[in-house]
Amino acid sequence: MTAKLNLTLKVWRQVHAKAKGEFKTYKVHDISPDMSFLEMLDELNNELIRKGEEPVAFDHDCREGICGTCGMMINGQAHGPERLTTTCQLHMRKFKNGDTIVIEPWRARAFPVLRDLVVDRGSFDRIQQAGGYTSINVGNAPDGNSVPIPKTQADPAFASATCLGCGACVAACKNASAMLFVGAKVSQFALLPQGQPERAQRALSMVAQMDEEAFGNCTNTYECEAACPVGISVDNIARLNREYIRASVCSNVMP
C-alpha cells in the first residue's frame, strides 16, 4: 500500500457557454493511489458540496474506458500522462504527493465549453451523420458469410473502428484538427467490402462536414496518434487523404 497523496488542483471553472471562465485552485487530501482520476474528482466534488460550493462539472459515464465520454487536459496532455489511457482509467498512482495538476477542458472552436470541463462534441455526431454508415435497411442483409472478408483485411478495419469519439485527437492537435477521427471512420468502411458502394460519397461528405464544423487542418505532427486512448494510427489519416483524392479526382461523384 502506497502512501496517500495530497495534491493541488488548478481547475477551469466556467458557469455556462458564454460566461468568462477562470482557473480556481483547490487542495485535495488523503487521495488513495488506487483511485482513478475521476474518483479523485468525485472526492473533490463531495468536499465542495459539503462546503457549499458548486461541484466541478465533468463528463463521464462508463468509467471503463470504452464509452468515450470522459476527457480533459491534465497537465497539458489529453487524458493525462499515460498513453493509451482514457481519463477514467488513469489512476492516481501515476502522480506524486505534493503535485500540482492543471485541469482544462478540450479546447476547440468545434467543441464549445458548456460548463467547467464539459464540452459539446455534437460536431463529431454531425460528421458521422454525413456518411459514417452503410445505407442498408433492416431486412435486406445477405447471409453474414456470403462475402468472405480475410482476417488480414478485417483486423485493420476493426482497428480503425475502435475509435471512441472522445475528442482527444482534436484536443491534442495544435491545429484542433479532426482528421484522425474522420480518418478512422472513413478507413473502416474503405477497408471493408460493405463500404464500397458509398465509398466516394462518404469520403467527400464527411470531409465537407468536418470543414464546415471549423476544425483545423492536419499538419502531420501526429500528436493525435500519441493522445489517442485506443491507439488509432495516423495511417488512417493517409488513407483518408487517399480516399478523398480518389473520390474527388477519379470518381464520378460531385463533391
Added chain:
Amino acid sequence: MKLDARIPSGPLDAKWDHCKNEMKLVSPTNKRKFDIIVVGTGLAGASAAASLAELGYNVKAFCFQDSPRRAHSIAAQGGINAAKNYQNDGDSVYRLFYETVKGGDFRSREANVYRLASVSGNIIDQCVAQGVPFAREYGGTLANRTFGGVQVSRTFYARGQTGQQLLLGAYGSMNRQIQLGRVKMFPRREMLDLVMVDGVARGIVVRNLVTGEYETHAAHAVLLCTGGYGNAYYLATYAKGSNVTAAWRCYKRGAAFANLCYTQIHPTCIPVTGDHQSKLTLMSESLRNDGRVWVPKNPGDLRSPNEVPDTDRDYYLERRYPSYGNMVPRDVASRAAKERCDSGYGVGSSAKAVYLDFSDAIKRDGVASIKAKYGNLFDMYAKITDEDPYASPMRIYPAIHYTMGGLWVDYNLESTIPGLFVLGEANFSDHGANRLGASALMQGLADGYFVAPYTVGHHLASRKLAKVGTDHPAFKETMYNAKDRVEKILKVNGKRTSDSFHRELGITLWDYVGMARNEAGLKKAMEKIRTLRDEFWQNVKVLGTGDSFNQNLEHAGRVADFLEFGELLARDALTRNESCGGHFREEYQTPDNDTLRDDTNFQHVAAWEYTGEGKEPIRNVEPLTFDEVKPIQRSYV
C-alpha cells in the same frame, strides 16, 4: 390488473410468423403521419429508432448522454449469440432456445425466447451488412467462440469490444436516418415522466440537461429503451449515468414492473479496492474459456499465488461441476465464489476475491495467443490493479452486472400501458431468472430491429388514436409535476450529498438483496430503505439551480427514484419464496447449495402494480406454461 401476454396460437416455431401475418399494417403513405418517441439509444433504442424511421415513421430519439453513441451497450465485451451453426457443431434455433430457457432457470416465456432464437441469425447478417468488423478466420468466414452455460460455439465477437461495434453499427443506421430527416435526435435530455391521454401513452416530459429547461414531446407511441436498474446497488458494472428513473416513472403511471429480484451477478469482475470506489469493472466471461478459477485449499494461505503448488489449490468449479467446469453459467459461478470467500478461502487484501489463473493456458498456447484473444482485458486489469496478469493470476469477484427484471411486456413488447413499448434490458421478457452470456446484445437488437417495427405498427394501425399535441392539458400538468419534484429536491438543502445516500442504499441492497437473500434480511432491507428515503427528503444537499447544467441535481433525482425502487426490489425478492437463477434465497437450496425452484407455487411472472404514494403495491401474476421444454432441476455437474 389483467396480464394478457398475447402469445400467438399455433406451434412454437410458427408463432412469430403467425403473429406477423395477423398484425395490422400501416400503409406506406400513412406512416409519415405517425410520430414515435424512442427513449434511450443503446442497442435496443438505436436499432428501433433506425428501423422505424426506415419504415417511414417520424422518430424522435432521446438520450441523457452527450451523444447516442455512448449508451452503455457500448461496454458489452464478449459477444453476441446467434444460432447460425457456422461451426457445424450441432447448433440450431431450437438448441439456442432450449439453452436460453434452461439457463434462465425456467422462468421465461417459451414463445418469446423462441422468437429471440429464430431472429438471432438475421441480427448477425444485418450487423455484417452495416460493416460491423466481427472477428474473421483467415479464409474470411466469421469466427465464433464459446460462452458459459452452453456446449456449442455460437458467439460472434469483435475482440473484447463487441458491444461497441454493434452499437456503432446501430448508431450509424440511426445517423443515416437523422441525415435523411426521419429521426430527430435529442441528446442530453433526461426523461422525467410519461404523458398519458385517455389511458394511452402519448408523450414524455424531458429535462434539457444543458439548459435545465423542461420540454414536452407528443407522439403516437413511446418506446422505452432505457436499460437496467443495476445502479441501485451503487457499485455495479453499469455506466455511472444508468438509472431507473424513466422506467420508474412509467411504473407510477401504471406500467407493471416485473421480476425485479432477478438480478445478475457477473463472476469475473475486478474486486473492490476501497471506499473511494465509484464503480466496478467487468471483464468478459470469455476469460473463463482459458482461465482456471481457484482458491487455496487452506484458509488464510498468505503465500503469493505463484508459490501455491497445485496440490494446495482448490479448483472448485472443476471439482464441483466436472462437465462444465469453469464454464458454468454466471449465477452458478458467482455463488460458488461467494461460498468460497464466505467460508474463509478468499484471497487478496480484502479476502473477497478468487484467482483466475491463465498460467496453464499460457504454457499451452503461448503468451502471444492469449494476448490476441484477451489483450485488451489484460491491459484493463493491469491498468486498474497495477498488477501483471500475464505473470500472476488475476483476482476476481462477482458484481452486479445486468437485470433480468424490468417493465412487464406482452409478446408484442407492449407494457400494461397501451402505446408504451419496452425494449432491451428495460423489459423483463426473455432471460427468465438468469441471462446467458452474449444474449443481452442479441435481445436488444432483436427487439429493436426485428420485433418492435412490426408490433408498434400494429398498435398504430389497430387503435384509434386521437390527434394530441403538446398543447393538451395532460402535457402541462405532467410537466409541472416533474418540475415540482426537481424543485423539491433543491429546496431540501440538508447536509448529506446525494452520493452518500446512493452508497448507503447500495450497501443495503448488496448486503440483503445481493447474491444470497433471506426473509429476515429482506424485511430489514425494506425497513432500512424506507428510513433512508425519509432522510433523503430531509437531509440531501444539492447545490446550484434547476435552470442550469447541474450534474449534482441530475444524480440526486436518480437517487430519489432508486430509493423508491429499492424497496420494491426487496419486496419482490421477499415474496418469491424459491430460488431460481439470479434470485437465491438461502431458505430454498439443494443440498449442494444450488438453487431450489418451487414450480408448483412460483412458475409465474410477478408483475407489480403501483397503487399510489405510500400504499402497498399489488403483486399480479402471469403463469408460465412450458409446452416444449420440461422444467428440470438445472444441472451443470
Added chain:
Amino acid sequence: MNWLRKVLVSSIGKKVQMGISGLLLCGFLVAHLGGNLLLFVPDGGKAYNEYAHALHTQKLLLPVAEIGLVVLFAWHLLLALTTNKDNADARPVGYALQCSKQEPGPIAKPASSVMMATGAVVFLFLILHLADFRFELRNHGSEGEEPFAKAARLLKDPITCVGYIIGTLVLGYHVLHGFQSAFQSLGLNHPKYTPLIKQASFAFAILVGAGFASLPLWFGMISRH
C-alpha cells in the same frame, strides 16, 4: 468546375496542394544543388561557369522556369498562410498548459511543429539569396565577372556567409518533415514503403542542408580562393 473549386479549398485539398508544391520545390532544390556542387570541381571554376552560361543562354526556358518557380513558391507560401490562419481560428481559446505525449525521439518530431517558423526563416534566406545573386542589390561585382568568381566573392561576405549557413540548415530542417509529410498528405502511405520514405526524408534533409551549407562554409570560411 465548381467541384474543382470545392476540392481545392477543402482542408484536404489544401494539404494535397501543399504536398505537391512542396515536392516540386524539393525537385528544384535537387537541380539547384546539383548545379551548385559544380563549384567544388577543382578546375578553377570552369565547369561551374560553363553550366551557368549554358543556363543563361536558355532565352525561353529560363524565364518560364523562373516564373514557374515564383508561382510555385507563392503557392506554397499562400497555402501555408491560409491554413495557418484556419488553424489559429480553430482554437480561439488556447491552453494554459500543453505538452506533447509523443515519445521524445529523434529530432524529426519537433520539425513538424515548427514548420511555419522554419518556413519563415527560409523565406528570409530566399530574399537575401535573390537580392545577392539574382538582382545584385548589394555587393555589386565588376562588369563581366565570371559566375564562379561572383559566387566565391559573395560568399566571402560575412553576413552572407553566416546567413546562408543558417538559412540552408533551416531549409534542411524544413524539408526533413516536409518531404515525408507530403507523402502522408498525398495518401501515399504503405506499411512496406513508409519506413523507407521516412529514411529517405532524413537522407534528403541531410543532403539539402549539408549540401547547400557546405558552399558558404567552404568559400566563406575555409577556402582562401
